[in-house]
Amino acid sequence: MKKFLLGICSVLLAVFVGALxxxxxxxxxxxxxxxxxxxxxxxxxxxxxxxxxxxxxxxxGENVDLKWDPASTTKTMVVYLTFEAISQGKITLDTEVVATETDQAIAGIYALSNNKIVAGETYTVRELLTMTLVPSSNVTTLMLAHLIHEGDDASFLQLMNDTAQSLGMTNTHFYNGTGAVSGAFEGYYAPAGSDPAASNEVTAKDMAILAYHLIKKHPEVLEFTNSTQVTVKAGTPLEETFDAYNYSLPGGKYGIEGVDGLKTGSSPQAGFNAIITAKRGETRLITVVLGVGNWADQNGEYYRHFFVNTLLEHAFSTYQRQVVAPAGEQEIDGQKWTTDQDLYAMVKDGVAPQLTVVNDHLQVAGSIDPMSGVAVKTAKKPTEHSSGLLLPGGTDKKKTSFFSSVPLLVYLLVPVLLVLVLVGIFLGRGKRRKAKHSEIGNGTYSRRHRRRK
Structure with a gap:
């Protein structure tokens, strides 16, 4: 018996471990x-x-829901909102913005990541995006925010937070629009009601969600981030050239194949962060690392690329895009669905990922996009009668229930007749009455009676 129980436990353990x-x-x-x-x-x-x-x-994924300070990767949200405004026709890449005295003052704060901005000069949205994404300018980030939003700084923060929630970034909260605490702006940027010393909070998963939607909806953003060096205002007294902090770009200090974006960030609280994307063939990956090294060692801006590159190379080398659910009927968790399209997914070592149906879409379980995958419909079932019995026209006649062909009156009479028979037996009536019942027993009623027993 003990050996039998031990064998059963071993089988269950193997099944459990195999399911992990x-x-x-x-x-x-x-x-x-x-x-x-x-x-x-x-x-x-x-x-x-x-x-x-x-x-x-x-x-x-490791600690994907750990809340962390995003530092300047915060600017990715402002970039996303800017491209949304462009797609809505509110502005274009050539829309011009006239710098204000406040913009110039912010540009002059040494402790902030900025660049040369002169009051009264015009800057295109294209130039502002370039300076926001590459040298990570705080002032140009705010210039974009003021352009695309008519309200004050506090209401723009609300827009950032509302957008984060709508995208599924459920563990994110923004207290400032640039990644630098608002208290560092010497009073030139002070959103009402926001703690001037508070750092923004995100997770690696949330930043991956943001980058995923930005690239999917506005892939042109990568045209601003795919070079190791950029120049703005070329041929004018305001000309500036910037080197990218994304050292994973081809030609960079730690360049690898396919990298073409996206944003880095660092601060005393955050250490060194990065959102990096790369494409090889038809496959594009997004990697996020948060909290590499510490602020005391500024070489952390290089260290983060050790891990970015390792993760990208590992994923590209171990996963292949394959069909995991061909078009047609699929059974997921006991429910049958039909789809008109093949479902592709990344497969590691020939082991297909777990599938699920969310929002009428067949997709890989745990996807950061609840609308990813392919549309499905519930597989058709045979027509059912309100009683739950299959109609003769909805199934094979051989499988039709015998009772479905019996008139309703018979069902009503059976209980009454059964009571009469039991009463007759109990009183011990004569042989004649018993014989009569025997005759009835050879009829339809008796067959019903015996079946119901």
Whole structure:
């Protein structure tokens, strides 16, 4: 008996373990070191994630819901809202903005990441986006915010937070619009009701969601982030050239194939963060790392790329895009669905990911996009009668219930006749009455009676 129970437990354990997600073969630090990077334990990101930019499928994740200061990756939200305004026809890339005295004053604050802005000069949206994304200018970020939003700074923060919620960034809250605490702006930027010392809060998953929607809806953003060096106001007294902080770009200090964006950020509270995307063939990936190293060692701006590159190379080398659910009928969690399209997903080592149906879409379970995948419809079922019995026309006649062909009156008479028979037996009536009942027993009623027993 003990051997039998032990065998059963072993089988259940094997099934349970087999149902668990496949764990990473190695930790991120070991992976980075094996990739040839001089990484150490104190450099490792506090949180990291890799997602497929086509479906939102998560390919790697550690502490993805850990709340962290995004620093200047905050500006990605302002960029997203700017491209939304462009797509809505409110502005264009050539729309001009005249710099104000306040803009010039902010540009002169040494402690902030800024660039040369002169009051009275005009700057195009294209130039402002370039300076926001590459040198991470705080002043140009605010100039964009003031252009696309008619309200005050506090209501623009509300717009940022509302947009985050609408995108599914449920663990995000913005206290400022640039990533630098508002108290650092020396009074030139002070959103009413917002704590001037408060840092923004995001998660790696939330920033991946933001980057996913930005790239999917506005892929032209990558035209601003795919070069290691950019120049604005060329040939004018205001000309400036900036080197990108994204050292994973081809030609950069740690350049690798396919990288073409997106945004980095750092601060004393955050350490060093990055949102990096790369495309190889038809596959685009998005990687987010938060909290690499610490502010005391400014080489953290290089260290973050040890882990970005390691994660990208690992995902590109171990996953392949394949059909995981061909068009037609699929059974998911016991429910049958039909779809007109093949569902593609990233597959690792030939093991297909778990599938689910969300919002009438067949998709990979755990996707950061609840509307990803392919549309499905419930598979057709045979027509049913209100009693729950199949109609003769809705199924094979051989499988039609015998009772479905019996008149309703018979069902009503059966209980009455049954009572009479029982009473007759109980009183011990004569042989004649018993014989009569025997005759009835050879008829239709008796067959019903015996079946109901």
């Amino acid at each position: 997600p496949v764990a990473a073969e190695e930790d991120l630090l070991t992976m980075a070191q094996k990739a040839g990077y001089p990484a150490t334990a104190d450099m490792v990101p506090k949180a990291s994630i890799v997602v497929d930019a086509d479906s939102g499928q998560i390919l790697w």
